Amino acid sequence: MAAIAVTISSPVLAQNVAVDNVADSKTPEIIVIGNDESLLEIAGSGSIVTREDLDRSRVLTVNDALRQVAGVFPRDEEGTGARPNIGIRGLNPTRSTKVLLLEDGIPLAFAPYGDNASYYHPPLSRFDRIEVLKGASQVRFGPQTIGGVINYITPRAPETVEGKLSLQGGNRNGLAADAQIGGPVMGGRAFLTADHRQAAGSRDNQLLRFTDLFAKGEWDLSSDQQLVLKASWFRERSDITYSGVTRAEFAAAPRGNPFPRGSDTFSADRYGLSAAHGWTLANGISLRTVAYWQRFDRDWWRQSSNSTQRPSDASDPLCGGMANLLTVCGNEGRLRNYDTWGVETRITLGHRDGLGLGFGGQTEIGIRYHDERQRRRQVNGDAAASRVAGSSVNGGLRENQLRNASAWSGFVQSTFEFGRLAIIPGARVEAIDFRRRNLPVDVLIGGRPSGGLTAETAGTSKLQKIIPGIGATFDLADGIIAYGGIHRGFAPPRVEDVITSAGGSVDLDAELSWNWELGMRGTLVRGLYADATFFVMDFENQIVPQSVAGGTGATLTSAGRTLHRGGEFSLKASSSDAGLTSETDFFARMAATWVPTARYASTRIATAPCLDGGAVGTMVATGSGPVACGIARNVEGNRLPYSPRVLLSAAVGIARQGFTGQIEVVGQSAMFADDVNLLPVTPDGQRGRIPGWTTANLALSYGPPKGKWEIFASAHNVFDRLTIVDRSRGILPGVPRTVRLGVSLRM
Template identity: 25%
Template sequence: MSYHQRLGRRTSLAIAIFSALHVSASLAEEGAAVDMEEVTVTGSLLGQSSLEEIKSYAGNRSILTAEMLEKSASLSIDAALQQVPGIKVQDETGTGVLPNVAVRGLSASRSGYTQFLVDGVPLTLAPYGHTGQSLFPATLKSLDRIDIVRGGAAVQYGPNNVGGVINLVTKPIAEDWQTSLEEKVTFFSGGNHLTDTYLRTGGQVNESFALQLEGNIVKGESFRDHSDTDVQNWILKSRWDIDAEQSLGVTLQQYDAETDMPGALHTEAFEQDRTQSLRPNDEFSGDTTRATVQYNRQFDSLGAADGGEFNWTTFGHNSSRNFQWDFTTDPSADHWADTRAPATHLRSSPREFKVWGTEPRMALQFNGEDVNHKLTAGARLVKEDIDYQLGQVLLSTNTESIPRDWHLETSAVAIYLSDEIQLLDQRLTISPGIRYENVDMTFQDLIAGTETDNSLTEVLPGLTVGYQAGDNWFVYSNAQRSLRVPQIAVIRGVGEEGAELAWNYEAGLRYTLGDSVSLNTSLYRIDFKDQLLYNSFEQSFDNIGETRHQGIEIEGSLTPQSLTNLTLNVAYNYLDSEQREGVNTGNELPYASKHQIHWDASYAFDSVDATLSGFYYSSAFSDQSNAEEENAAGTTGELPSYMVWNLQISKTTELSGDGTLYTALSVNNLFDKEYYFRGIDVSPAGRYPAPSRSISAEVRYTF
């Protein structure tokens, strides 16, 4: 069967499912009783991503609210995520253009093991064939809050959820027309500076239509040489309230990014001057045009159901990105990225992505005398078209060649069903669910002139249990099967590439006492089968077999009754990672720090807020063999522990009319801690310096 025949079959299947749901809803509506009590139902597991929803969520989950994002002194999304237990970030650019986010010890490179969403829609370049975030079309200023779900979401949000789901929630359209102008300037030692300009205007145009335009421009240099950055992120949002039950939202986005990449340093160069760059030709560029349409219909009653919701989301984007980097085959080099040797080649990896997806979802609420049910059913069709090329220039002769030219077409259908069962006066909630994934991938090697098909089908069950043990106590547990399909960077055209599969388990206890005290403790375990790790020497991926990630996460906050202006937050993660197969059996996984601590203390007086925050990560190994000594190329060796402190002081002034003026002064890496990661992606050999101390001044005028 050809690719287009398979796509037609899957399109018909998705349309049939949608039609069945729509017809059922229409028939039920015609027979609905007019005197039923109105019930608001949502089929989204993430809901509104609010703090209130966390209290009864049957999994470990954190919300970084708008207030927390504002007070944290964070310069980027990845920096903000370091407040969350279980998350570790390798800062590659100092500007947030290319986040490398690791969750619970999973590989950080391009954040490839965590599903990022924007307002519930996949952010990644290709949800199936290219989950690595080598283009990250989001900026911190455009966000209202960040929802980090580490467990219990795999049935509804898949695939690629081994490390959980991170939902970036953008700023909503204001009820009344509102305009905000904001400028933030960050100064680094050595004279480099970075500007972060943000503007937003929008609100209700009339009773039924709302519109909002926002733009975020990041421009300048980070703390290192060869770090010029230019990012533009433009978003146009609209919402049409068709009537009291129906709404239609449309979001359009244009994102463009260009940045020089300073790269890693060999040990001697790092100790001499960590701000220098030895890779003058390394750079990144990317752009994307994205569109999302979301239709929502609420039903007061549907036949036997006491309420319901129908939601239909369609999304698509056209994206491109390119890395350029130095490559050496010089005999004196210990690695192709060894900066001690002269570059012999200039390589580039242009990639083009065309992605389209549609997802109808229906939720029905049934209330009984002893048992309540909320049935949620949905289906998603995704089509991906990826061009994957590797270009090379031999510098001695300026001869161009294309060693690799691949093309991947993917057609994927997912169907999921869950039943949220409430018992014991709604104190006990048991939610079994199942997700079915069917993926067809057609891989073409355009140089070799070959074509292979790779298909896989997986059934992914999940179960969550939550119990409201009292007014303040909530106990939960969950188990879920997670999937990551073969990536285009891994496929070699043999037609039998397998998926990466994992079982995730959690058990936890949550305590809340109003707004003054909260405590969450969670035990977790990930049993990973056929985990792939990048081998920078061979520029390929090694299947290291079974791995285990387990530990405990603790997160708490306190506002003392005797000092209500003070808020204290602390989070701790203990991570025990282990390779369970092969020659490195028993070793820890690379970059997996055993101990991770995050903290902040905020104090408000009059209209001034002061926040002191920080994080600590214990030492970690940087390769599978757990080598303690650093080798000549800088690809192995133990990474030392590090502790970083941040400080921010802000003031909000109410102006005449409805205007407000916000000003802030912040210091990141307050004590200028010098620490580093191992090289990343196109510069994997050597020490990659982490950001040095920076000072930021910010002003925002809203009217």
């Protein structure tokens, strides 16, 4: 067992009752859903993962948390959730590019307009709950309206001085230290959290280390005005490889890593500030304004970017291969800096009985300005230990770019209530300016040509879109509604995908779709809540990474028309809520996703590889039958990569007099890693079928009711089942058996 770690946190953070407080109309922060009652007013699929859900499961990563939501596919990568890969309803999860991630309604990604890729995730310990919204109500948020909105809600500050201390440690170098304390401050309320954790993750020769500080203050400026200020700092210093492994390497050592500790390193620093002001006016009018800024610096030094590079400069005579990895073989530094800021204001107007026209409801109007600036460099070093972030490195400066995206956006959404029926139309407008400057790079350094530009080039591009949506709810009975809607799915292209290195434009359209859904949710009987949804996503042009369409690059390509159809089902049950038991609560939950259709719906040309030295024309197995390798063919009708047909998360448990125990089963069906839908695995491990899997998790805790301490234990992947989660850069294994033990002490 690793050493035990320490956590301090305000008890209010662990109380589910904070859900109602956060949803208070006086809260100046932007809320996506609110509380459970608010779900009965939303014309779209929605879910809330509460603090109680997180504690009962003793989640280790954000992936563990989001698997509790139907329709969401969180794919593991390094085993800690540090770089989330989240897909929704059959969409590719790579880097969560088709999902809008928010924290208290503020963009969490560092470049949601110009490069919506996730290389950072804050610790879950600092959140009170997670909101997930899909469907027509998404038009209130942007720019991504394709898959869904995931909003992480920070808790309210406590009214009195409160704190909590926890100790936690486990196998695979598992270590966690959280500290949270709060109470009255300068006429208001505030709390501070500190979180440090480390883990080896899923593979050998890895050690990921994170430190996070977060502060939040709340002040009532008057009876009708509130102010919330937040500040955060995050730091990561990890030994972690970017590349997966080949088929042969995986067979020899499934959790192996050919790059030793110190060979590949990832460092990141993130700073964030935000202010939210709420003003409740007369006649049901409220105004909320938020301003935010964040800076994200990321350096990833690596000696391989995928399983075909052993290492990346093995062809260099000075390197000569893996035997010289830690001496004369060079490395590549992918160095990124992001500055993001924005201001958004929203006004909510009550209809006051439709101004005499016989209907009630409200209208929300919002406008936002958002600006993001990227500096991207690639610096190649001659030696394994080279970590100099400048052109003086002998390997040379290979990339030197400035990418900017600025956007004005606005929306209006109204709710018109006619008795049991509510009709909810809305529309969003996005106007985006893209700019790219390609700065000169070194022509010849250390005797090696850089292959880059010798003169500066620049280019600009503009994009405007109107994103409509309309939904409806109907009260079937007390606490049960039917809902449905249709909206335009939209995601802007990345800056680099619409402006070339020479400054010209690229014909890569925005990602567009029409999304439909129809469902029903509510309390069927006392103590039993259910939600069932049928959905369709019809894409005019879906953008997919080349690396999951049969290539090895990071370029995005147009997949043309695609079609997604399926259903989701969620269930929660509690014997105490049903009135069947008093001191003992038998509880259960389930989230199931079925996506029978996720296919290419128009002509797409692809080539099946010839495996293990086979000649062109040799037949290879695919999901649709044998095809000839090495010959271009139309893969229309094939399954989209990384889209499992079935996802399941189910748990049962018992809570009695301070004891809680839960058993959880998580699984997914098989999926393909490429557009050809290969069944055998290519030698590099990057293409071929990924088998389905099922694992079990266990969580136990005990603390005397109203006591000051609690002990807990968890085991994820109890039977240590070996799984594969990704092939895009080579084979990556799933999370191994992970055990954690801990104790919490409250003030």
